[in-house]
Amino acid sequence: MDPILNPYNPGAGSRPSYLAGRxxxxxxxxxxxxxxxxxxxxxxxxxxxxxxxxxxxxxxxxxxxxxxxxxxxxxxxxxxxxxxxxxxxxxxxxxxxxxxxxxxxxxxxxxxxxxxxxxxxxxxxxxxxxxxxxxxxxxxxxxxxxxxxxxxxxxxxxxxxxxxxxxxxxxxxxxxxxxxxxxxxxxxxxxxxxxxxxxxxxxxxxxxxxxxxxxxxxxxxxxxxxxxVSNLVSPEVELAISQPAKDLGVEFTDKAILEAITITQGYPYFIQELGKHTWNQAAKSPISVDDVVAAKTETLNELDDSFFKVRFDRAINREKKLMGAMAELGDGPYSMSDVAAKMKVRPTSASPTRATLIRKGFIYAPSHGQIDFTVPLFADFLRRAKITGAIEED
Ligand SMILES: Nc1ncnc2c1ncn2[C@@H]1O[C@H](COP(=O)(O)OP(=O)(O)OP(=O)(O)O)[C@@H](O)[C@H]1O
Ligand SMILES: [Mg+2]
CATH class of the missing domain: 3.40.50.300 (P-loop containing nucleotide triphosphate hydrolases)
Incomplete structure (x- = not known):
């Protein structure tokens, strides 16, 4: 599809063509x-x-x-x-x-x-x-x-x-x-x-x-x-994916929409990024599940290089190490003692780094003694980038 007409807008504060679910x-x-x-x-x-x-x-x-x-x-x-x-x-x-x-x-x-x-x-x-x-x-x-x-x-x-x-x-x-x-x-x-x-x-x-x-x-x-303000759910998540294209006379098959929901988990930023690549990938309407699947790799690459990386680069090594340990444990929320154990340190010695990560907005405390990432699917990114709790401190 013509990239010049692409109606999807990934980017910080970029207005979506269709503001879903709000x-x-x-x-x-x-x-x-x-x-x-x-x-x-x-x-x-x-x-x-x-x-x-x-x-x-x-x-x-x-x-x-x-x-x-x-x-x-x-x-x-x-x-x-x-x-x-x-x-x-x-x-x-x-x-x-x-x-x-x-x-x-x-x-x-x-x-x-x-x-x-x-x-x-x-x-x-x-x-x-x-x-x-x-x-x-x-x-x-x-x-x-x-x-x-x-x-x-x-x-x-x-x-x-x-x-x-x-x-x-x-x-x-x-x-x-x-x-x-x-x-x-x-x-x-x-x-x-x-x-x-x-x-x-x-x-x-x-x-x-x-x-x-x-x-x-x-x-x-x-x-x-x-x-x-949460990730989008049905029926608005379907519209977030399909409506921008529909406004330009382009349809998605039902299967293509379902695949896009699975890949993005309803996160608005990822929907815009996947939508953008799927649009550029597809040759004709309706956009098929194969088009969505074909756009997935490029979407992840772009998210890694932009959305995730710009955030990650603001961390110093000590902070990257703690986040690497979190990612190694799977998906959050994480108990601080498990994270410290993964880093092979005592929880008290990890707590200053925990505090700076909270202050910088990388992680937050969903409940007492627990931490989680503020960036959706950040743990997946760290695992793809092979960042673990064993990386060198500064
Ligand atoms: N309701 C929505 N429907 C569809 N797309 C949306 C919606 N809200 C936001 N988006 C898209 O999501 C992306 C991120 O939006 P935005 O920058 O407002 O998020 P944010 O919560 O402010 O993120 P951050 O915490 O990083 O500042 C943009 O590309 C935007 O177009
Ligand atoms: Mg913002």
Missing amino acids: DGILTKANILFKRVKAGRAQRSIMLYGLRGVGKTVLLNRLNTMATEDDYIVEQIEMSENDKFDVKMTNHIRKILLQISLFENAKDKLKKAFRVLKSLSLTIPDGPEISIDIDAIAGEADSGNFETDLIDMFVHIGNAAKEEGKSVCILIDETQYLKESDMAALIASCHKVSQLELPLVVICAGLPSIAAMAGDAKSYSERLFEFIP
């Missing part, structure tokens, strides 16, 4: 946006799931929905070494600038800018906020990020309300927040929700964010609904 989440988000805009209290959303299940795609979609609903939207993507206070302050500046576009700056907006100035001055190595306005004493200048962010959120909410606007902040890769930053964020959301101000924060991240939020503030469950 209607329930989109409906919830729609209600959330409408309620917040109307000044009604509503629990916000935290989306959590493994690598490649479609969290960023969903956040991008929510960004579009909120924008269409006339929200001022800022999307923040955290990475491992980012400082949340610095990033947040920069985005708050953008939000206030957007609010200022609507009207001649009114009192509450001016005040919000002054509070932002105070906040920026308290952050060590913080952003230079060059606004020609004086900082305000006693607001967001305590140097305690939690107290200051609460102040700041209230002022943003008031300024937005004064202009008849609503604000939506989307945060991706939330697992990279420090616990104190998570606590500050949740406490700030709590305050604006109590005051019924038109500001909503939606987060997405690896499965660890649910526990992180609970540890940071015990009341986080009252503020956020934790929604898992």
Whole structure:
């Protein structure tokens, strides 16, 4: 089939031609946006799931929905070494600038800018906020990020309300927040929700964010609904495979779809990658099971060279060794003591590496004493790449 017309889109955050199986989440988000805009209290959303299940795609979609609903939207993507206070302050500046576009700056907006100035001055190595306005004493200048962010959120909410606007902040890769930053964020959301101000924060991240939020503030469950983003199941998984082609007049045989489900296990990223290669492989419609099987090897090669490898290369040898030991044990979840035994070390000496792997987002703890990969089918990849618990440390 013509590769130029190929409708499959593997890639981080790449919009799929057909967004399968997420209607329930989109409906919830729609209600959330409408309620917040109307000044009604509503629990916000935290989306959590493994690598490649479609969290960023969903956040991008929510960004579009909120924008269409006339929200001022800022999307923040955290990475491992980012400082949340610095990033947040920069985005708050953008939000206030957007609010200022609507009207001649009114009192509450001016005040919000002054509070932002105070906040920026308290952050060590913080952003230079060059606004020609004086900082305000006693607001967001305590140097305690939690107290200051609460102040700041209230002022943003008031300024937005004064202009008849609503604000939506989307945060991706939330697992990279420090616990104190998570606590500050949740406490700030709590305050604006109590005051019924038109500001909503939606987060997405690896499965660890649910526990992180609970540890940071015990009341986080009252503020956020934790929604898992999972691999696709029937009947939506069939549509994820077949619909992009169907839109271009190309069918899949039932057997071909079943084979594609078996190979991808319903993981959205793998569906896009397999779809892409199958499309390029097939000579005519309907796409047959042989076309899918023929595309499998190339799909795996491409996943190995891109999806898996870029992630794997971020690990140092000590971390690769621990993950190699996990893969040797089969598929997860794994008990930490089994992993340590495979590495021929005591569990206590493996725990610093376990901690850095969690911090870097390679693994997470599905339950006490257990670990698993955040990347679907990562154990298979490590076995294909012959990475074991016996590789040399740095
Ligand atoms: N609901 C869906 N239906 C079909 N394809 C999807 C769906 N969601 C995501 N995809 C595809 O899956 C791939 C990965 O999506 P995305 O980057 O949003 O995942 P992610 O969860 O953010 O991953 P990571 O944790 O690595 O950032 C993209 O190629 C996208 O097109
Ligand atoms: Mg993502």
